[in-house]
Amino acid sequence: MIASQIANRQTFFGRGSLRELQPLLCNAPLPTLLFCGHSFLKSPAWQALEADLAPQFIGMEIVSHEASPNEIDAWVARWRGKVQRVVAIGGGSVLDAAKAFAALSQHPLNTLRYLEKVGDTAISGETLPLIAVPTTAGTGSEVTQNAVVTEKVETKVKASLRHANFVPPIAILDPDLLRGASDRVLACCAIDAFTHLFEAYLSAKGNIFTRHTALAGMRAFISAWPHLNREDEQGNIAREQMMIASWQGGLSLSMAGLGVIHGIAGELGAIKDYHHGEICGRLLLPFLHLLGESDNAEQQQLMDELSTALFPGFTLPPATMLASWLKDQAITPFWHDPQPLTEAEVEWILARSNSKNSRVNYTEQQQRFMLEQAFHVR
Incomplete structure (x- = not known):
């Protein structure tokens, strides 16, 4: 390829x-x-x-x-x-x-x-x-x-x-230009960048070239995520790294495409005014739960390699480690106080959503799980 x-x-x-x-x-x-x-x-x-x-x-x-x-x-x-x-x-x-x-x-x-x-x-x-x-x-x-x-x-x-x-x-x-943005804007935009990189890294359209680009962006993200709102030199370096991560995320998605998170987020964004990055971040956390349970060998191999590259020495399962680290190191808990969705809206989204370039064709039940975990369905 x-x-x-x-x-x-x-x-x-x-x-x-x-x-x-x-x-x-x-x-x-x-x-x-x-x-x-x-x-x-x-x-x-x-x-x-x-x-x-x-x-x-x-x-x-x-x-x-x-x-x-x-x-x-x-x-x-x-x-x-x-x-x-x-x-x-x-x-x-x-x-x-x-x-x-x-x-x-x-x-x-x-x-x-x-x-x-x-x-x-x-x-x-x-x-x-x-x-x-x-x-x-x-x-x-x-x-x-x-x-x-x-x-x-x-x-x-x-x-x-x-x-x-x-x-x-x-x-x-x-x-x-990132200085002065609220913690919530910084976090929601950054998690959007990470989702681009992560989904491109796992994409069925990807190869060693595209994964190398995505991995470089995720390394930049990891170094920046806990420090984005600092006003000292470490904050300046973090904002530089996140700007790089975002650029590499755009490059990665252009080459390898995105996955089920964006397959859902695009449809949800057609009917709700919620921040796109927040949508992706909220969906990312239950997706990592599904990923941890996946028996797809290629996907698990990529997660093992990712964990070794980003979190050397840690022994937790890769998807669990990533979810815990993202939440523990976030400058604000963007996943708290979930936004509402009606059951009719969930049905509308599921009728149109898809797995995009994921290596697994996620079922409607799995996509519903992601929505119900990420949003307050009533």
């Missing part, structure tokens, strides 16, 4: 690397649209650079949640033909929204016509150049081929626009 690695053409990494943005824009002047969130506009990073950066943009769109097809269509209608470059500064929702806009501004039909699961038209690789600047470490959207779009009202679908050309040509990974 051949692993296809698709990455940014330029990646700027390091504390304070957001300063690279202004010369990038000035050295190649183009009409540029900024996508960002309110939190970034209130941040010290924007306040420090606003005088230099703001004149480089012809306009700004604020993204406060996962973009809907109607929102993307409205942005395209407002800016088509006026923009030649896009900058996205924010979390995964901001980056995905900007990627979707950059592509669909170069396509004639509306968003739903191209969207996976519901569309009827293949999307081409036409897109505007995009500079991606993540302010969270979780989705890895700055290095993935897909732009996630969510429609919760009529179609009730969470799906992607996907093409190799949608990988942002330039990414700026500045760990200082």
